[in-house]
Amino acid sequence: MQNIDTIIQAPWIIPITPDDQVLEGYSLAIHQGRIIDCAPTEKIKTYYQGQNQIEFSQHALMPGFINAHTHSPMSLLRGLADDLPLMEWLNDHIWPAEAKWISETFIRDGALLAIAEMLRGGITCFNDMYFFPEVVAQVAAETGIRAVIGMITIDFPSVWAKNPQDYIRKGLELNNKYQNHPLIKTALAPHAPYTVSDKSLMQIAILAKELHLPVHMHIHETEDEINQSLTQYGIRPLERLQRLELLSPQLLAVHMTQLTNEEIQIIAAKGAHIVHCPESNLKLANGFCPIAKLYQAGVNIALGTDSAASNNDLDMFTEMRLATLLAKTVAHDAKVITVNQALRMATLNGAKALGLEQEIGSLEIGKAADIIAIDLGKLETQPIYNPASQIVYAASRDKVSDVWIAGQQVIKKYQFITLDESFILSNTKTWEKKIKEAKNPYERKIS
Numbered sequence: 001m002q003n004i005d006t007i008i009q010a011p012w013i014i015p016i017t018p019d020d021q022v023l024e025g026y027s028l029a030i031h032q033g034r035i036i037d038c039a040p041t042e043k044i045k046t047y048y049q050g051q052n053q054i055e056f057s058q059h060a061l062m063p064g065f066i067n068a069h070t071h072s073p074m075s076l077l078r079g080l081a082d083d084l085p086l087m088e089w090l091n092d093h094i095w096p097a098e099a100k101w102i103s104e105t106f107i108r109d110g111a112l113l114a115i116a117e118m119l120r121g122g123i124t125c126f127n128d129m130y131f132f133p134e135v136v137a138q139v140a141a142e143t144g145i146r147a148v149i150g151m152i153t154i155d156f157p158s159v160w161a162k163n164p165q166d167y168i169r170k171g172l173e174l175n176n177k178y179q180n181h182p183l184i185k186t187a188l189a190p191h192a193p194y195t196v197s198d199k200s201l202m203q204i205a206i207l208a209k210e211l212h213l214p215v216h217m218h219i220h221e222t223e224d225e226i227n228q229s230l231t232q233y234g235i236r237p238l239e240r241l242q243r244l245e246l247l248s249p250q251l252l253a254v255h256m257t258q259l260t261n262e263e264i265q266i267i268a269a270k271g272a273h274i275v276h277c278p279e280s281n282l283k284l285a286n287g288f289c290p291i292a293k294l295y296q297a298g299v300n301i302a303l304g305t306d307s308a309a310s311n312n313d314l315d316m317f318t319e320m321r322l323a324t325l326l327a328k329t330v331a332h333d334a335k336v337i338t339v340n341q342a343l344r345m346a347t348l349n350g351a352k353a354l355g356l357e358q359e360i361g362s363l364e365i366g367k368a369a370d371i372i373a374i375d376l377g378k379l380e381t382q383p384i385y386n387p388a389s390q391i392v393y394a395a396s397r398d399k400v401s402d403v404w405i406a407g408q409q410v411i412k413k414y415q416f417i418t419l420d421e422s423f424i425l426s427n428t429k430t431w432e433k434k435i436k437e438a439k440n441p442y443e444r445k446i447s
């Protein structure tokens with residue numbers, strides 16, 4: 001008998017393996033933050049003695065979701081400006097609000113709100129792009145969530161950095177600081193082709209190669225972006241990025257709603273990854289990313305929520321469901337993007353895109369124990385012919401009961417272990433009041 005930290009038993013384990021297995025009557029053995037075994041429960045009980053023994057009778061276990069595109073502190077701007085196209089939303093509402101409100105405290109409180117929402121919905125890793133990334137990194141590390149923090153670059157000054165050189169310098173400091181952190185990694189994060197110059201993009205391409213970092217960028221989000229690039233550079237953004245040597249297996253191209261068949265082949269040939277954000281694309285009426293065609297071409301596709309200001313939630317269940325339903329409609333083919341492909345996009349594909357597939361994204365021996373338990377016992381998810389189908393097509397995030405990251409439990413029976421919900425709620429209320437009052441200074445209070 002080997003003494004280990006934790007044994008988790010469940011009727012179903014969906015490990016996200018190439019053959020789309022659903023394991024029945026299995027248990028996971030976890031020690032020092034890693035999965036050390038996954039086998040029939042009888043065998044696990046013969047070989048291991050867990051300090052914690054958890055037995056689920058109606059749950060499915062699967063790897064935690066990987067939210068491959070977020071701007072976490074923007075959760076404090078949720079619902080501030082809705083029902084607008086992207087550039088009007090950014091230019092007239094979001095960028096002015098950011099100019100007015102962003103500070104270290106705003107970032108800390110916003111990131112905390114977002115992380116709490118993500119953890120409770122089964123998200124164990126997020127790929128973020130926002131101002132004061134060192135603050136987001138610190139909050140993520142303190143709460144025990146895994147994160148890839150963007151070293152942002154944008155051509156306009158902010159309270160965080162004066163100019164592109166300053167953004168890059170501060171990003172590199174962050175990268176240095178988190179070199180050996182177990183949960184926090186960094187990525188280069190130029191905002192978008194229309195906000196970052198060739199000079200900065202060339203420097204980012206060199207840094208990506210030298211430091212072996214992912215490059216996280218909004219690309220081909222709208223038709224306007226394509227037209228503006230044609231006017232300014234005479235070529236489409238993707239072609240410009242190709243000339244700047246940014247198309248590579250390190251690139252996470254977020255959105256990609258505007259793609260020609262030729263561009264799909266180029267992305268596949270270059271090994272770049274797509275981060276599909278269906279709900280944000282739908283809400284801003286940006287178009288549809290042709291994921292069925294991309295899949296067929298062999299492109300790796302991950303899923304992201306984008307921010308709570310354009311979505312308006314950080315819910316990977318809705319992203320999975322929308323991704324599969326939308327793909328079927330766009331392709332006029334109900335057979336494309338299956339349940340198992342949807343689960344894979346929300347987990348292992350995100351890990352691949354971030355260069356973390358050796359570490360997370362599936363429940364396999366040797367990987368980090370980033371695990372979620374989903375309760376399938378209630379009537380909304382009955383009967384169960386295929387638990388994977390229930391998760392994609394019927395369940396919602398309120399069915400996530402327990403969450404572990406690197407073997408540490410962060411949600412236990414729906415309760416936070418590392419976070420104080422009432423503190424987060426009262427912080428958020430304070431921001432709501434401040435932002436509301438500044439928007440409508442003369443509005444009479446009703447209560």
Ligand SMILES: CSC[C@H]1O[C@@H](n2cnc3c(O)ncnc32)[C@H](O)[C@@H]1O
Nearest residue numbers: 071094129130131152154191218307
């Ligand atoms: C440089 S920090 C990130 C920057 O991106 C803005 N943003 C949020 N959502 C989107 C989107 O869908 N497309 C483009 N830019 C977006 C955010 O407000 C920050 O300024």
Ligand SMILES: [Zn+2]
Nearest residue numbers: 071218306307
């Ligand atoms: Zn975004």
